[in-house]
Amino acid sequence: MAKLQKSIDKRNALVKATIELVNNNGFHATPMSKIAKMANVSPATIYLYFENKQDLVNQTYIDVKAEYTNYAFADFNPNMPIEEGFEMIWKRIADFKLKECEHAMFLAQCDNTPMIDEESRQEGIKHLQPLLDLWERGKKEGVIKPLSDYILYAYAINPLSFLMMTQKRGAFTLNKTHLEEAYQSAWSSIKMCK
Amino acid sequence: MAKLQKSIDKRNALVKATIELVNNNGFHATPMSKIAKMANVSPATIYLYFENKQDLVNQTYIDVKAEYTNYAFADFNPNMPIEEGFEMIWKRIADFKLKECEHAMFLAQCDNTPMIDEESRQEGIKHLQPLLDLWERGKKEGVIKPLSDYILYAYAINPLSFLMMTQKRGAFTLNKTHLEEAYQSAWSSIKMCK
DNA sequence: ACGGCAAAAATGAACGTTCATTCTTTTTTT
DNA sequence: AAAAAAAGAATGAACGTTCATTTTTGCCGT
Known part of the structure; x- marks a missing residue:
């Protein structure tokens, strides 16, 4: 080799x-x-x-974060219609959190803990830009509520972390139906009402 | 003394x-x-x-969790109309997470980490029962979507943890307007559509 | 009201262990 | 055979916990 x-x-x-x-x-x-x-x-x-233990855990975080966002945006292209693009990204993220749940769990632990250096945390955030761009376009087109990106993320994406965690603890298991319900909740919390 | x-x-x-x-x-x-x-x-x-360090952190977790739920349900009574009751609980929880954010942050860290013993974690969950009862009643009355409690929690309550964390990191600050928007998102993600 | 005393609470120093990291030697590669 | 990579053993610091003493508390007879 x-x-x-x-x-x-x-x-x-x-x-x-x-x-x-x-x-x-x-x-x-x-x-x-x-x-x-x-x-x-x-x-x-x-x-x-x-370099040392801190460097090992920082680099591990960045590696996993990059894998996560690569997975999320794999089939996405920035010219898609808003709703279609969002659904695609959302479902890829859901997929990742359920299939690669060890990795998703690791991210959840890093994101709620001071165990990662601020610099590496910032590095990890950058990769999320395509989703923020999609939302920006959605707001301009009047399809997405004109809310702060943080609030959009909190309601549209973050619940998946909680569900992944709950599932991992064995409290319940997400099936296809749950997932469709969850997607509808996510979309309806950020879409403009007609 | x-x-x-x-x-x-x-x-x-x-x-x-x-x-x-x-x-x-x-x-x-x-x-x-x-x-x-x-x-x-x-x-x-x-x-x-x-007893030891583990016991100290377990007991701290239970203490803070009890304080959290006491605060959340302080003005709530189980006979309130569903929507009114939910709004009251939601806003108390939001209040807690923003005013006592040190405590809320500690809970977030515990909840995403294996640092708390399973037994103490279970102990902490018990106190949330009044909210689950309210949802149960809401589902029977056809006011709340017939979803798993975990999904309801993921969309109605958990986003507040993310927003609290983001605010604590200084990325942005939640004002009254944001909070009202967030409440509307929370409620609309769990209420039955008419 | 008070001095003295036993029990309880609190302490700082000490212990044994474990850890992250480095050093010296051995193994592998070219 | 020189250079690079990897190894295991060694090192010093830091940790959780305990131990031997000291300090504080609450109570008693006076």
């Missing part, structure tokens, strides 16, 4: 182990030694790929 | 310090020694009031 690929594999294994351990035990209870063990690597090797 | 009151004061100081330090630094970076210092107490004294 090529040298470069081996390096990439090792880095990925470390990121993967970080996600899994932080999800299950929390940041406070995931020592570098455990991360190393789960990635089949010596603790010292981590420091060839990352 | 009475002996009992002194004990209560000391316990409260410890809980308060825990909230503040965990909010600012995260659980992983708040040692018992710092909690003790902030509460003006010796580290050893903590162990007269709490």
